[in-house]
Amino acid sequence: MRFRILGQTCLKVSILGFGGLSIGYRKVNEKDAVAVLNRALDLGVNFIHTSCERSYGDSAHKIGKVMKERRDECFLAVKIGASQRTKEQAEELLTKTLKVLNTDHVEIAHFRAPLRTFPKAMRPGGPYEAFEEARREGVIDYIGVTGHNVDFLVEAVKTKAFSNLITPFNYVANSAKEKLLPLAADLNVGVIAMKALGKGGLRNSSQALRYVWNHDVDTAIVGMSKLSEVEENVAAANNLRPLAQNEREELRKMAEKIVKAGRLSSFGSVKR
Numbered sequence: 001m002r003f004r005i006l007g008q009t010c011l012k013v014s015i016l017g018f019g020g021l022s023i024g025y026r027k028v029n030e031k032d033a034v035a036v037l038n039r040a041l042d043l044g045v046n047f048i049h050t051s052c053e054r055s056y057g058d059s060a061h062k063i064g065k066v067m068k069e070r071r072d073e074c075f076l077a078v079k080i081g082a083s084q085r086t087k088e089q090a091e092e093l094l095t096k097t098l099k100v101l102n103t104d105h106v107e108i109a110h111f112r113a114p115l116r117t118f119p120k121a122m123r124p125g126g127p128y129e130a131f132e133e134a135r136r137e138g139v140i141d142y143i144g145v146t147g148h149n150v151d152f153l154v155e156a157v158k159t160k161a162f163s164n165l166i167t168p169f170n171y172v173a174n175s176a177k178e179k180l181l182p183l184a185a186d187l188n189v190g191v192i193a194m195k196a197l198g199k200g201g202l203r204n205s206s207q208a209l210r211y212v213w214n215h216d217v218d219t220a221i222v223g224m225s226k227l228s229e230v231e232e233n234v235a236a237a238n239n240l241r242p243l244a245q246n247e248r249e250e251l252r253k254m255a256e257k258i259v260k261a262g263r264l265s266s267f268g269s270v271k272r
Ligand SMILES: NC(=O)c1ccc[n+]([C@@H]2O[C@H](COP(=O)([O-])OP(=O)(O)OC[C@H]3O[C@@H](n4cnc5c(N)ncnc54)[C@H](OP(=O)(O)O)[C@@H]3O)[C@@H](O)[C@H]2O)c1
Pocket: 018, 019, 020, 021, 022, 049, 050, 079, 110, 112, 146, 147, 148, 166, 194, 195, 196, 197, 198, 199, 200, 201, 203, 205, 221, 222, 223, 224, 225, 226, 228, 229, 230, 232, 233
């Protein structure tokens, strides 16, 4: 496995991270989900992202089963704030998340707020205050920011309130490379890519991941619900090399086709 330092944090993260969304779906049973995550840890993946928000189903519960035995082998990042509008609501979700994950501390909590309500969410009494308090108390080490809107992430990073961020980034939805990635590099803010495989809509997974890792990105949190996916993606990380001119051209043509066919959502997902 290859590792990179996540921006101004002290975390040396595997370039392939474990995106918890996929195992939260009902079609993946607990036994299989546990086996998939164990395999990822065995192969060197040390960064796991999840949430107790509704859209993640029972992802955190399944990850918590593995954390009972292997918490010291990985860094945990959790998302809070999609529907938490107050400090108390954010505290409540953080407490619940830790409990479900069978831990008393996570390395990163990712702050999520829509652009419209962002200034309010940052004020005293808003969810950001819960993050600051949790950091002071040693419940979290670092505060990150997450969102699907790249313009929002640019504004959030400019506040200097976040040491790392999660952005959608793949060879089709790649607007982050214009302003966000250079700004993050300038300010040494760690970059975590999500939707690197367009939510499963980009089938040439190894090239798609190499595209992401060959930009100023520290790690890609990839949703994996099968052992074969873990193994293929780890192999891509281990064999990381720059894309050749013909591969870049191939990806550019595929991206053009996907956009033209209207298969790209504004979230960086690609309809299959
Ligand atoms: N913070 C936020 O606001 C936010 C929002 C959304 C997501 N996220 C995080 O970002 C992570 C990544 O996003 P995502 O899971 O939606 O999208 P993604 O990583 O682009 O795609 C995941 C899907 O790709 C497929 N896949 C994985 N490896 C593959 C391989 N080697 N070959 C073929 N297909 C492969 C799997 O599909 P199948 O399951 O069909 O096999 C998997 O469900 C999430 O898991 C979540 O942790 C964060």
